[in-house]
Amino acid sequence: MKIDIHKLVRKNIQNLAPYSSARDEYSGKSGVFLDANENPYGSNNRYPDPQQSALKKRLAELKNISADSIFIGNGSDEVIDLAFRIFCEPNQDKALTFSPTYGMYEVSAKINAVELIKLPLEEDFQINTGVMKPYLEDKFLKLIFICSPNNPTGNLLRTGDIEFILDRFNGVVMIDEAYIDFCSQASFIERLNKYPNLIVIQTLSKAWGLAGLRVGTAYMNTKMLSYFDRVKAPYNISALNQETALQALKKEADHKKQITEILNEKEILRHKLMHLKCIRKVYPSDANFLLVEVEDADRLYHKLIEKKIIIRNRSLVIKNGVRISVGTPQENQQLINALKEITND
Ligand SMILES: Cc1ncc(COP(=O)(O)O)c(C=O)c1O
Structure with a gap:
């Protein structure tokens, strides 16, 4: 398939001369810079x-x-x-x-x-x-x-x-x-x-x-x-x-280590969530969050807010769906404890 990128672009943009x-x-990096009306003093000038x-x-x-x-x-x-x-x-x-x-x-x-x-x-x-x-x-x-x-x-x-x-x-x-x-x-x-x-x-x-x-x-x-x-x-x-x-x-090594930790923690969180009465389904996840179907998303969301734990209520797009980002082990445990308290698990 031959695609002409230029033709995909809006006419006014095709002919736009950008601000220079x-x-x-x-x-260049060095010189006496008197070209941009900058202030010559300061560190972010x-x-x-x-x-x-x-x-x-x-x-x-x-x-x-x-x-x-x-x-x-x-x-x-x-x-x-x-x-x-x-x-x-x-x-x-x-x-x-x-x-x-x-x-x-x-x-x-x-x-x-x-x-x-x-x-x-x-x-x-x-x-x-x-x-x-x-x-x-x-x-x-x-x-x-x-x-x-x-x-x-x-x-x-x-x-x-x-x-x-x-x-x-x-x-x-x-x-x-x-x-x-x-x-x-x-x-x-x-x-x-x-x-x-x-x-x-x-x-x-x-x-x-x-x-x-x-x-x-x-x-x-x-x-x-x-x-x-x-x-x-x-x-x-x-x-x-x-x-x-x-x-x-x-710092690529730090980045990789964090990803490994988050992914490990995601599986621990999934496992703990699946054993709670208020959780109906934990969907498979290729990301750093879990989509979870609960009994009553609106109620759960507000009860968690009262405990200063904030998740994302997605029930408008997925029935009784909430989205939970994977936090630190401590944060995830706080969530689990709060869920247990809310639902008397
Ligand atoms: C799928 C997707 N794309 C883009 C973004 C926004 O990314 P950025 O912070 O780079 O604007 C988000 C943020 O939640 C996202 O979920």
Whole structure:
């Protein structure tokens, strides 16, 4: 399938001359800087690297990909929003996702006046490709969001079903791999060469433990990336965040150790939850959280809040469903104790 990326982009973006910042025009590190109306005093007085080159260099090593295929956003939420702005004409184009899933696809669609088609996942939380196939023919459908492992269901989507879409769709496919480091499945980054219309989103907010920084990453071919660079705010990642993220990314061993601990703890938590009377079902999870069906989600949620334990009530999207992030062993035990007290187990 031959896809012309340029034609997928909104006309006004195709021809957009981006803002050229002072640090784009001169990127050298030393010199007398009188070009950006900065204050010459202080320690954070200089604008950050608009291209986040050092951070991309490190990510390129970790992901085994060329640095010019990496985009860094102010959280992956920025990448999601940029995709709507780059590819979808407001009040005309459409996007599609599979529900229940991460809520920002819908919020971003609404902000950008784009209709989001939500196809329900099957009972096992997998895609029904037969139901989806006709939608791929819609010429106004520009973007498909696939979240795998999916939030809030916790499961990986079948690779074959994702490939089914990639093999047939002429628009842009965004695979959100926010939780990929918590499972052993290989990232779709490996398939970027095969599919020029593929964007893989990841984040430092989850397995890297840096949610406070707001650093999201996206991997795509360089042509596609040039449009993201055009549309992003010039200095979208602060100097402090670039530096803190870079230091964290150097500590790969710590990161791996934390993942192992979280995954071990997830199984302990699963086991303890399954033995409580108020728990009906603990779903399989390829992420760092558990989707749990309880007797009465609303009641349980509020009772836990009274005890200052906060979980996510997802009962609006999954009947009596709550989502529980895996915490430290102490935090998880506090949850179990609280659940026992609430239900007199
Ligand atoms: C699937 C998914 N994608 C993206 C995000 C947001 O990531 P970030 O913190 O990088 O904006 C989340 C956060 O919960 C998520 O669950």
